[in-house]
Amino acid sequence: DAGVIQSPRHEVTEMGQEVTLRCKPISGHDYLFWYRQTMMRGLELLIYFNNNVPIDDSGMPEDRFSAKMPNASFSTLKIQPSEPRDSAVYFCASSLGERNTEAFFGQGTRLTVV
């Protein structure tokens, strides 16, 4: 398996534009996580899914953020409209979901909103 695949690796967009980040988890993993990494706040869990169903979205900063998982092999994180303070590295991770297994991370998407 190629691991967790995220696209794009880098995204530069203007304030007010819609941004869509994509993630393909490892095949067979039941859980998918979206994290955001910034200098100020470190690594924060935004939302996670179990079997394509959102379980905990308490970390989503505001209504401008939305995430979907239409099937077991694909998830999106959308920001609409984007703002400069959304600039960060966004990571997707997946796991088998049992408490003693690790979360595998993608390489991240570096988002810059100008």
Added chain:
Amino acid sequence: AQSVTQPDIHITVSEGASLELRCNYSYGATPYLFWYVQSPGQGLQLLLKYFSGDTLVQGIKGFEAEFKRSQSSFNLRKPSVHWSDAAEYFCAVLDTDTGFQKLVFGTGTRLLVSP
């Protein structure tokens, strides 16, 4: 809520010297603890984890960590650092209050390796 604290933002170690990165956790019961490493421009990779049993845990790349309940610590160690170990290291705890799936990360420690 469960949390971890990494008191050191940066650490510089000479190549070949030993390394210890500190992590303190906040939780009354036995926590589920992890150490991850992040190389520049990369995602996070698991080094090791502790759930129960032997308090000295061996991981990949020659790393180990020791769980000390009396000190609420889970420090990461390596006897001899290589230049390729330069990276950012994150301690994390599984938030068992929310269904065992939520990893809460520390702020990270950036390791610099000098020649």
